[in-house]
Amino acid sequence: MGKFREKLYRFMMGRYGTDILNKDILWLTIILVLVNLFIRSYILYIIIYALFFVTVFRMLSKKVVKRRAENAKYLIYRNKVVKFFTVQFNKIRYYKQYKYVTCKKCKAVIRVPRKKGTRNISCPGCGSPITVNIK
Numbered sequence: 001m002g003k004f005r006e007k008l009y010r011f012m013m014g015r016y017g018t019d020i021l022n023k024d025i026l027w028l029t030i031i032l033v034l035v036n037l038f039i040r041s042y043i044l045y046i047i048i049y050a051l052f053f054v055t056v057f058r059m060l061s062k063k064v065v066k067r068r069a070e071n072a073k074y075l076i077y078r079n080k081v082v083k084f085f086t087v088q089f090n091k092i093r094y095y096k097q098y099k100y101v102t103c104k105k106c107k108a109v110i111r112v113p114r115k116k117g118t119r120n121i122s123c124p125g126c127g128s129p130i131t132v133n134i135k
């Protein structure tokens with residue numbers, strides 16, 4: 001191992017490193033840098049530096065438990081957003097084959113084959129009855 005790599009390895013020992021939250025903040029920073037190439041706003045410039053500082057701070061932090069808790073909280077929201085957009089994408093992609101209905105009780109999204117008529121189904125999540133009418 002080279003001297004620099006060994007020094008870097010020793011420096012990073014016990015430090016948090018990176019996670020999904022850090023990667024997403026970095027992506028956001030890159031997008032804002034690209035946007036700021038056209039806008040050239042000082043406020044955006046400050047935000048970019050702040051985000052970059054947060055990323056580096058989290059990476060080098062020795063409070064691993066705290067950083068993990070932040071990441072876990074972030075992942076809960078992130079997963080909701082990813083799930084929402086996946087459902088929207090699938091609604092468009094499989095529009096001809098399926099109809100998507102939302103359970104009123106547990107808010108689960110259920111995919112029903114697109115066949116004409118009225119049908120009664122039960123939610124696979126909570127079991128409550130749902131009436132689906134496809135024209």
Ligand SMILES: [Zn+2]
Nearest residue numbers: 103106123126
């Ligand atoms: Zn349900």
